[in-house]
Every structure is written in structure tokens, then in C-alpha cells.
Amino acid sequence: xxxVENPVGTPPTTSAPARGDxxxxxxxxxRRLVLxxxxxxxxxxxxxxxxxxxxxxxxxxxxxxALVRGALMDGNLEYTLAAYVPTLGMAVAFAIPLRAGxxxxxxxxxxxxxxxxxxxxxxxxxxxxxxxxxxxxxAGALVAGLSAPxxxxxxxxxxxxxxxxxxxxxxxASYLARFPLAEPGTGLAQTPLLPESARLPAxxxxxYVTIALPLVAALTALWLYADARTVPGYEIRALGANREFARxxxxxxxxxxxxTLAAGGAFAGLVGGLIVLGPPYxxxxxxxxxxxxxxxxxxxxxxxxxRPPAIPAAVALLTILQAGGQGMERExxxxxxxxxxxxxxxxxxxxxxxxVRSRWTGRQA
Amino acid sequence: MNxxxxxxxxxxxxxxxxxxxxxxxxxxxxxxxALEGQLLWGAFTAVLFSHMTGSAWLxxxxxxxxxxLYALLLSVPAVTFRADPVVVAVGTNLLxxxxxxxxxxxxxxxxxxxxxxxLSGLPTLxxxxxxxxxxxPQSPLVPAAFLLVxxxxxxxxRTRSGLRLRGIGQHAEAAESIGLRVPxxxxxxxxxxxxxxxxxxxQLALGNVTLFSEGMSAGRGWVAVVAxxxxxxRPWLGLAACLLFGAAEALGFRLQGLGLPQQAADAAxxxxxxxxxxxxxxxRRKVRxx
Numbered sequence: 107x108x109x110v111e112n113p114v115g116t117p118p119t120t121s122a123p124a125r126g127d128x129x130x131x132x133x134x135x136x137r138r139l140v141l142x143x144x145x146x147x148x149x150x151x152x153x154x155x156x157x158x159x160x161x162x163x164x165x166x167x168x169x170x171x172a173l174v175r176g177a178l179m180d181g182n183l184e185y186t187l188a189a190y191v192p193t194l195g196m197a198v199a200f201a202i203p204l205r206a207g208x209x210x211x212x213x214x215x216x217x218x219x220x221x222x223x224x225x226x227x228x229x230x231x232x233x234x235x236x237x238x239x240x241x242x243x244x245a246g247a248l249v250a251g252l253s254a255p256x257x258x259x260x261x262x263x264x265x266x267x268x269x270x271x272x273x274x275x276x277x278x279a280s281y282l283a284r285f286p287l288a289e290p291g292t293g294l295a296q297t298p299l300l301p302e303s304a305r306l307p308a309x310x311x312x313x314y315v316t317i318a319l320p321l322v323a324a325l326t327a328l329w330l331y332a333d334a335r336t337v338p339g340y341e342i343r344a345l346g347a348n349r350e351f352a353r354x355x356x357x358x359x360x361x362x363x364x365x366t367l368a369a370g371g372a373f374a375g376l377v378g379g380l381i382v383l384g385p386p387y388x389x390x391x392x393x394x395x396x397x398x399x400x401x402x403x404x405x406x407x408x409x410x411x412x413r414p415p416a417i418p419a420a421v422a423l424l425t426i427l428q429a430g431g432q433g434m435e436r437e438x439x440x441x442x443x444x445x446x447x448x449x450x451x452x453x454x455x456x457x458x459x460x461x462v463r464s465r466w467t468g469r470q471a
Numbered sequence: 472m473n474x475x476x477x478x479x480x481x482x483x484x485x486x487x488x489x490x491x492x493x494x495x496x497x498x499x500x501x502x503x504x505a506l507e508g509q510l511l512w513g514a515f516t517a518v519l520f521s522h523m524t525g526s527a528w529l530x531x532x533x534x535x536x537x538x539x540l541y542a543l544l545l546s547v548p549a550v551t552f553r554a555d556p557v558v559v560a561v562g563t564n565l566l567x568x569x570x571x572x573x574x575x576x577x578x579x580x581x582x583x584x585x586x587x588x589x590l591s592g593l594p595t596l597x598x599x600x601x602x603x604x605x606x607x608p609q610s611p612l613v614p615a616a617f618l619l620v621x622x623x624x625x626x627x628x629r630t631r632s633g634l635r636l637r638g639i640g641q642h643a644e645a646a647e648s649i650g651l652r653v654p655x656x657x658x659x660x661x662x663x664x665x666x667x668x669x670x671x672x673x674q675l676a677l678g679n680v681t682l683f684s685e686g687m688s689a690g691r692g693w694v695a696v697v698a699x700x701x702x703x704x705r706p707w708l709g710l711a712a713c714l715l716f717g718a719a720e721a722l723g724f725r726l727q728g729l730g731l732p733q734q735a736a737d738a739a740x741x742x743x744x745x746x747x748x749x750x751x752x753x754x755r756r757k758v759r760x761x
Contacts, residue, residue, distance in 0.1 A: 158570075158573075162573075162574070162577045162578075163577075164577075209557065209561075211561075256749065256752075259756075260749060260752035260753060260756060261752060261756075262700075262748055262749070262752055263700075265504070265557065266693070266696060266697060266700065266748070267745065267748075269690075269693055270693065270697070270741045270742075270744060270745040270748075271741075271745065273690055273737065273738060273741045274738035274741050274742050277734035277735070277737045277738040278734065278738070280734050281732055281734035281735070284732075284734075285732070401565050404561060404565075405562075405565065408558060408561070408562075441572065441573045441576040441577065441582070443568075443569045443570075443572035443573040443576070444569070444573055445569070446565060446566070446568055446569025446570075446572070446573075447566060447569040447570055447573060448569075449565055449566075449569070450562045450563065450564075450565035450566025450567070450568075450569055450570075451562070451566060452562070453558060453559075453561055453562030453565065454544060454548060454559055454562035454563060454566065456558075457548060457554040457555055457558040457559050457562065458548045458552045458554045458559075460554070461552050461553055461554045461555075462552060
């Protein structure tokens with residue numbers, strides 16, 4: 107479909123640095139880091155954003171410090187951390203199928219449906235947060251899994267089917283929150299407060315940072331290990347790199363594609379559940395999709411450019427930008443949508459930088 | 472019935488224009504998924520230029536120009552640098568969402584929805600003296616969209632340059648070997664798609680309604696992508712797919728009036744589009760295996 111069989115991009119194979127004195131080796135490492143697509147893209151995107159700021163009459167020397175303060179200082183760190191967890195989860199939800207060459211753009215739908223299922227189970231099944239979270243993951247897996255037979259049997263690209271399924275899933279969650287599960291008597295598009303027993307315990311002193319943080323971190327670590335060190339992880343990467351070769355090598359390609367899509371959806375659904383079971387402990391219509399976790403996560407994964415271990419750092423960078431954008435809006439009066447501009451530019455530049463770099467290193471070798 | 476048909480045509484026109492652009496790209500061998508963002512950018516710039524100049528037609532011209540320029544963001548990375556067009560499109564779609572919301576706040580001073588009495592919309596054909604049954608309440612861009620489909624069908628099937636564009640999509644090396652400049656054709660296709668999306672966005676913001684609201688393209692660009700996948704290189708088939716979508720949207724509005732929840736009306740066009748895709752793929756598969 108894409109023409110490029112490996113949208114993730116394999117890490118460029120550069121030859122080992124020549125054995126010279128230490129300083130030269132440091133120089134090589136620094137140069138490689140500075141010229142890496144990720145650093146180039148972020149720098150390029152920030153430069154272009156600065157031009158946009160100046161063009162519309164915003165003073166960058168006020169806006170950028172406000173951005174950093176809004177993300178990291180004045181007690182904002184806990185909100186940034188609270189936003190980091192869902193973004194990291196959504197990044198993994200996008201990255202798992204991407205390793206097999208499938209784009210999951212339906213994150214918003216999987217997230218919303220996972221959230222509403224978690225709320226319904228917490229309200230009506232009782233008990234702890236375990237059952238709602240499992241239900242949320244299953245709901246997400248089901249929505250994303252629908253795209254698998256469409257892809258493997260009918261040849262409909264997952265990028266299209268996941269996206270087309272996303273909007274109805276968001277609508278369905280919205281309908282459930284407004285009518286059957288709505289808080290009676292208020293007329294607001296939200297469910298009642300969830301019972302105490304189903305709420306996620308706080309992690310540390312801040313009530314905004316729940317045990318979702320260690321849970322998502324552990325699952326991410328598990329995926330990173332599985333991707334790099336296990337047989338299914340290898341098979342999935344082989345499938346993403348070259349479908350026909352993987353089939354020839356004995357990989358059950360259709361099943362693997364289905365597994366990765368469902369696993370990605372499960373991650374997204376779980377994130378939805380974790381958001382709903384955390385503060386403010388209810389499903390509020392639109393609250394899951396409004397912060398734009400899905401596309402921040404996609405930008406982060408593409409920024410990590412085929413190196414999964416770099417995903418947590420890329421997510422951190424973009425979450426800081428996103429959270430800082432709110433602070434920038436409050437302090438400097440710059441609309442927070444500026445951070446979406448940065449993300450979009452990063453994706454465009456990183457796609458070019460990756461190709462140019464691989465061609466350049468290929469010519470050198 | 473006439474009112475319903477008119478509603479179908481109104482809902483279809485922006486999608487048809489975007490899909491026609493996507494079809495030109497797909498025929499030339501570039502998979503264009505950037506239509507959604509370009510439609511949104513077209514809608515915003517149409518409102519911006521119409522508001523600035525006070526003339527709807529200058530708004531349309533401004534949107535066509537601005538969206539053609541915006542399409543450079545796809546054509547240069549994807550054609551010149553051969554970056555993955557899907558990844559680039561994900562980026563430009565996100566960029567359009569951010570850029571329009573940001574500029575809207577900076578220029579018009581508020582988010583959400585912008586409309587103003589100063590903003591002039593496109594005249595209807597009835598106002599221009601052509602009071603036809605279904606087309607009367609439409610802007611001139613609606614019949615223009617359908618005429619462009621006819622033109623594209625003729626151009627791709629009957630002219631030298633159209634056939635060359637198709638040849639490039641089918642076998643770029645072979646086309647190159649007879650001396651065709653492949654990148655030039657592909658740049659032209661992507662920029663042409665940008666112009667058509669500009670026109671589609673202008674129809675959306677100045678024809679269907681007279682306002683701009685955040686994210687108002689609302690998935691129409693993706694429906695256009697699906698229409699392109701269904702159509703292959705046949706513009707008439709793409710038109711049929713777009714009409715199906717337009718009918719679903721118009722029907723959704725109707726049913727909403729009869730008490731169907733708004734969420735179901737929102738979801739209907741997507742589900743019907745997906746269903747059409749599934750049916751088409753399944754029948755194609757059956758034909759192949761038999």
C-alpha cells in the first residue's frame with residue numbers, strides 16, 4: 107500500500123567508529139547524535155514554529171519560558187506526569203501494529219470505548235478496578251481486531267479501516283455516556299462518580315498520579331523486551347520489514363497482523379480504562395479524546411523512528427510540549443494549538459530526514 | 472424529494488472535489504492521504520480571504536492558491552525526497568488541524584466557530600438567475616464539481632497527457648524510459664489535488680454554510696480517500712462512492728429530525744463508507760477466485 111514496505115524504518119547500519127583517540131570517538135558520537143533524524147526534526151520544527159510565532163506577533167522569548175514553566179515548574183509537573191501515562195500507553199498502542207507494518211489510527215475510538223466499558227463495569231459489576239480494566243482492554247482489542255480480517259481477507263488497509271471505525275466508536279461511547287449510563291438528573295454528558303472500591307489507588311503523594319504510571323511503565327517494558335528478544339517479536343519485525351519474506355520464513359503473517367492490531371487496541375482500551383478510573387473518577391464525554399493523546403503518541407512513535415527503546419523519551423518530550431502549551435496559553439496568551447503545529451512539523455521533517463539520512467549513509471558505506 | 476436530492480448534492484460536492492484530487496494522485500502513483508488536512512486548510516483560508524477582501528470569489532481563489540501551496544508540504548517530501556507519503560500525510564493532517572485552530576484564535580480572536588455578517592458566502596445559482604429544480608439552492612461550485620469529474624474522466628481516458636499520467640502510475644520506469652519526467656507529473660498531480668481540495672474546502676465553508684469551525688472537514692477527506700480506493704482510475708465510480716456518502720449524511724440529518732440520536736447520525740457516513748469498501752472488496756475477491 108505505502109510503497110515503502112517498512113514504514114518503521116530499520117536503524118541505519120553505520121560502521122563502528124574508527125579506533126582513534128577518545129576525543130575523536132566522542133566527536134563521532136556527538137556528530138551522529140546531532141545529525142540524527144530525531145534531533146534534526148525537533149530543531150527544525152521548533153525553528154519553523156518560532157517563525158510562525160514571529161509572523162503572528164508572539165514574542166518567542168516570552169512564549170518558550172512560559173512553555174517550560176507550564177510543563178515542569180510551579181507544581182505543574184504532576185499534571186505533566188499524569189498526561190505522560192496515557193500518551194505513553196497510546197504510543198505503544200500505535201507502535202505494536204506499526205512494527206508489523208500496520209497503521210492504527212483508530213486510537214480515539216479504542217480509547218473511548220475502553221473508557222466507557224470500564225465505567226460501566228465499575229458502576230454495575232462492583233468489585234475492584236481489575237475487572238473494569240480487563241474489560242476496557244478487551245473492548246479496545248475488539249474494535250481494533252475488527253480491522254484485522256478486513257486487512258488480511260479483503261485487503262483493506264488498516265490505516266483506513268481503523269480510522270473509519272474510530273468515529274463510530276467515539277459516537278457509541280458518547281451515546282452511552284449521555285443516555286443509558288448518564289448521571290441521572292444532571293443532564294450532563296457524564297456517568298455518575300465511580301464507587302470508591304473501583305478507583306485507582308494514588309501512587310506517591312499526588313492524587314493525579316495513580317498506579318497507572320507503574321502499570322503502563324511495566325507493560326511498556328514488557329513489550330520492549332518482547333519486541334527485541336522473543337520469537338514473536340522477531341516474527342513481527344520480519345513481517346513489517348518484508349511480508350513475503352516473512353511468509354516464506356514460516357511466519358503466519360495473517361495471524362501476526364491480527365495479533366498486533368488486537369494488542370494495540372487492547373493497550374488503547376486499557377489506557378481509556380485507566381483514565382476513567384483515575385481522577386475525576388467518571389467518564390466525561392469528550393474528556394478522553396480532547397487532550398489529543400492519540401496523535402501526540404503517533405508523533406512520538408514516528409519521532410522515535412523505528413527504535414522502540416527511544417519511544418518513552420520521545421513521548422516525554424512531546425508531553426512536555428503539550429502540557430507546556432497550556433501554560434503558554436495562560437501566561438503568554440499563545441493558543442495551545444501551537445503544540446499541534448510543532449507535532450505536525452516534526453512528523454513531516456522526520457519522514458524526510460530518515461530517508462535523506464539512510465540514502466546518505468548508504469552512499470558513504 | 473427535491474430538497475433531499477439537493478441536500479445530497481450539497482453534502483457530496485466537497486467530498487467529490489477532494490476525491491478527484493486523490494484520484495489524480497493515485498493514478499500517478501502517489502498515495503495521497505493528506506486530503507483531510509487540505510480540505511480543512513482550504514475551508515479556513517477561504518473564510519480568511521473572504522473575510523479580508525469581502526468577496527466570496529476572492530475567498531475561493533485565495534483558498535485554491537493557499538491549498539496548492541500547502542500541498543507542497545506533501546509533494547516535496549513525497550516526490551522529491553521519496554519519503555513515505557502516508558507518514559508525511561499524517562503529519563500534514565495534524566499540522567492543518569493545529570495551524571487552523573491557532574491562526575483562528577490569532578486572527579479572529581476566538582476558537583470554536585467563527586461566523587460574522589461581514590463574511591460573504593457564495594451566491595446560489597437561483598440568485599444568479601438560474602432557478603433550476605435541484606441545483607437552484609446550490610452554489611456554482613456544486614455543478615462545477617460534477618463537471619470536473621466528467622472532465623477528469625475524459626482527460627484520463629482520451630488525452631495524451633492524461634494517458635501519460637496513468638502510464639507513470641502503472642510503471643514509472645517504463646514511462647521514464649520513453650522520456651517522461653516522472654517527478655514533474657507527480658508534483659503536478661499532488662499540487663492539482665491541493666487546488667481541488669482548496670476548492671472543496673471553499674465550498675464547505677462558503678457554500679454549504681458560511682462559517683469556519685475547528686475540524687470542520689470532519690472526516691470528509693478520509694471518505695474521499697476511501698472513494699479513491701474504490702474507484703481505481705475511474706472517476707465515475709469515485710463519484711458514485713461520494714454520492715453514497717452524501718446520501719448517508721443527508722439521510723442522517725433527516726433521521727435526526729425524526730428522533731434518532733445525533734451520535735447515530737454522526738456515525739452513519741463512516742459505517743456506510745466502510746460497508747461499501749467491504750462489499751466492493753468482497754465482490755472483487757469473488758470475481759478473482761472464480
